[in-house]
Amino acid sequence: MKRDKFLYMLALPGILFMILFKYVPMWGIIIAFQNYSPYRGVLGSDWVGLEHFIRFFSNPDFMMLFRNTMAINLMNLVFYFPLPIIIALLLNEVMSKPFKKLLQSIVYLPHFLSWVIIVGITIMMLTRTDGSINNLLVYFGFEKIDFLTNPKLFWILLTVQSIWKEAGWGTIIFLAAIAGLDTQLYEAAKMDGAKRLRQFWHITLPGIRSVILILLILRIGNIMDVGFEQVFLMGNGAVSNVGEVFDTYVYRLGIQQGQFSFSTAVGLFKSVVGLVLVVIANKLAKRFGEEGVY
Secondary structure, three states: OOOOHHHHHHHHHHHHHHHHHHHHHHHHHHHHHEEOOOOOHHHHOEEOOOHHHHHHHOOOHHHHHHHHHHHHHHHHHHHHOHHHHHHHHHHHOOOOHHHHHHHHHHHHHHHHOOHHHHHHHHHHHHOOOOOHHHHHHHHOOOOOOOOOOOHHHHHHHHHHHHHHHHOOOOHHHHHHHHHOOOHHHHHHHHHOOOOHHHHHHHHHHHHHHHHHHHHHHHHHHOOOOOOHHHHHHHOOHHHHHHHOOHHHHHHHHHHHOOOHHHHHHHHHHHHHHHHHHHHHHHHHHHHOOOOOOO
16 A cells, blocks of 8 residues: 555545445435334334335336336347447547547537436427427428327437437447557458458457446446436326336435335335346356456
8 A cells, every 4th residue: 555555545536435425325224124214313213124125016116117117228228238339349440530539529528418408408309399300290291299298209218318418428438448459460360361340350349348248247237227317307297107217216205205214125126136137147247258347
C-alpha cells in the first residue's frame, strides 16, 4: 500500500461510493422481515418473518410483474446488447480519423440526455394529435396510430429508446478491447491473403470474446432491473397491464402507499434473483473455458 499509495488514492472515491451507497444500505434489508414503523425504528419494529414474501408470491400481480420485467429485459438482451458490438466493429473499420471521431460523437451524444428529455422527444414525435410521425402518416394517406396507448407497442418503444440512447455509449468498452489487439495478427493475416471479413471473424471477434462474455454475465445479473425512470415516464393508464414492472411497483407501494417492509421484500427478491443468475452464468462461462467475472 505504501508503494502504490497514489493508485489507492485514485481508487478511494470509488471505494467510498461502494461502501456508502451499496454496503451500508444493506442494513435496511432487515425491514423486509418486519412490520416496519418509522416511529419505532428498525430495532423496535415487530418481526414477521417471511410474511411479506408469502404475500408477494401469492399476489395476482406477481406473474404480471415478472412477465413484464422479463419481457422488456429479454428484448433488450436480444436487440440492444449486440448493437454496441456491431457499432464498435463498424467504427473500427473507418479509416479516416476525423470522420471516425465525428461518428463517435454523434452516437455518444444521446447518452448524455436524461430520460425526461428522451421521453419528451418520443411523445412529441408519436402523440396521436400532432405528433410528427402521425402527421407524416396522414400526409401519405395512412391512418394515425396510437403509439403511446397501444399495449402491443409499449415494449417495442422501450427497446427502441434504449437502443437510441445507450447503444453508442456501450461501444466504448468494445472499441478499447479492439484497440488492445495485437496489430501483428492483422499483418500476418494480410500476408496469408485474409480479407477484411476473415480478419474480423478469426482475429477481432475471438480477441474481444472474453469482454463480450463478461458484459453479458453482468447484463444477465441485472435482468430484473428495467430502469425506473424510463418505464415510469412512458407509462399511462392504457398500458398499465404491460408497463407495471418491479421498479414501478416498489415505488407505488413503498413511496406512495408507505408499505416500506413489503416493497423492501420485493427489492430483496430482485437482488437474490440477480445474484443467482450471475453465479449460474459465470459457472457456465468457466465450463466453456472462459474466465468469467470472478
